Amino acid sequence: MHIEVIPVEGLPLIHQGDDLAEMICRLVAFEDGDILCLASSVYSKAHGHTRLLDEIVPSVDAERIALKTHEDPRFVQAVLDDTTDVILEEPFILSETVTGHVGVRAGLDHSNVEDGMVVRLPPDPMNAAAGLRDALGAVSGKDVRVIITDTCGRSFRRGQAGVAIGWSGMTAIRDFRGDHDLFGHTLEITEEAVVDEVAGFSNFVMGESNNGIPAVVFRNCPQWAGHDDLHFRRDEDIIREALSKN
Numbered sequence: 001m002h003i004e005v006i007p008v009e010g011l012p013l014i015h016q017g018d019d020l021a022e023m024i025c026r027l028v029a030f031e032d033g034d035i036l037c038l039a040s041s042v043y044s045k046a047h048g049h050t051r052l053l054d055e056i057v058p059s060v061d062a063e064r065i066a067l068k069t070h071e072d073p074r075f076v077q078a079v080l081d082d083t084t085d086v087i088l089e090e091p092f093i094l095s096e097t098v099t100g101h102v103g104v105r106a107g108l109d110h111s112n113v114e115d116g117m118v119v120r121l122p123p124d125p126m127n128a129a130a131g132l133r134d135a136l137g138a139v140s141g142k143d144v145r146v147i148i149t150d151t152c153g154r155s156f157r158r159g160q161a162g163v164a165i166g167w168s169g170m171t172a173i174r175d176f177r178g179d180h181d182l183f184g185h186t187l188e189i190t191e192e193a194v195v196d197e198v199a200g201f202s203n204f205v206m207g208e209s210n211n212g213i214p215a216v217v218f219r220n221c222p223q224w225a226g227h228d229d230l231h232f233r234r235d236e237d238i239i240r241e242a243l244s245k246n
């Protein structure tokens with residue numbers, strides 16, 4: 001296995017209406033089976049999933065939380081608007097979004113965007129990945145798999161890492177259950193979150209600041225089989241349950 005990791009260099013600043021598939025295909029000669037990782041911030045900018053703080057009127061709740069997080073109440077309101085469940089209000093808002101993704105500030109981002117604007121996560125990231133996959137296929141004539149990524153903090157460990165927000169052409173999880181280890185023991189619980197592993201390395205190549213590399217291609221990455229249940233159901237999420245008891 002010899003996996004190539006190719007940064008997509010030369011993309012301009014992205015604005016609403018930009019055709020990402022066209023722009024990326026001008027810079028990459030895709031091959032069948034390539035995986036394209038794209039930063040969610042850039043997907044959202046192209047598709048207008050952004051908000052202007054000036055157009056947001058904060059609620060009483062947003063004002064209350066903003067006093068604790070020391071943030072602009074209008075930004076807090078934008079976070080609450082994208083939140084289905086608040087897990088922590090302070091020292092930062094940790095919330096679940098409509099897709100089951102849990103993130104700090106519901107994944108809202110004000111880096112790499114003009115002042116006064118915030119970038120939301122794509123509201124339907126699985127469809128976003130599928131749509132981008134179709135478009136890349138139409139432009140390039142190749143079968144390209146897609147992962148839409150975001151940089152996220154992690155529980156228990158310092159440092160942010162890239163995770164998969166949406167994906168298409170693969171399953172989230174590589175399922176090892178029923179497989180045998182080197183000594184013939186049957187694996188009973190091992191499921192590997194491959195989409196997050198690939199997203200994590202793409203995030204390293206993208207960087208967080210002014211690299212200008214929101215897209216990374218993985219070539220010769222093998223296929224895997226499994227399922228898409230990346231997020232715990234509420235009744236199996238024991239950490240979440242423990243938090244709710246505090």
Ligand code: GDP
Pocket residue numbers: 010011012013014015039040041042045109111112149150151206207208209210211212213214215
């Ligand atoms: P996020 O992880 O989805 O929040 O995205 P980041 O803000 O961390 O950006 C990831 C990468 O994309 C970094 O290399 C940024 O410099 C780059 N990036 C962000 N916005 C743009 C853009 O509009 N055009 C280009 N060419 N690069 C961008």
Ligand code: MN
Pocket residue numbers: 041109110111112
């Ligand atoms: Mn960012």
Ligand code: MN
Pocket residue numbers: 041107108109150151
């Ligand atoms: Mn982000």
Ligand code: MN
Pocket residue numbers: 039150151203207208
């Ligand atoms: Mn990032």
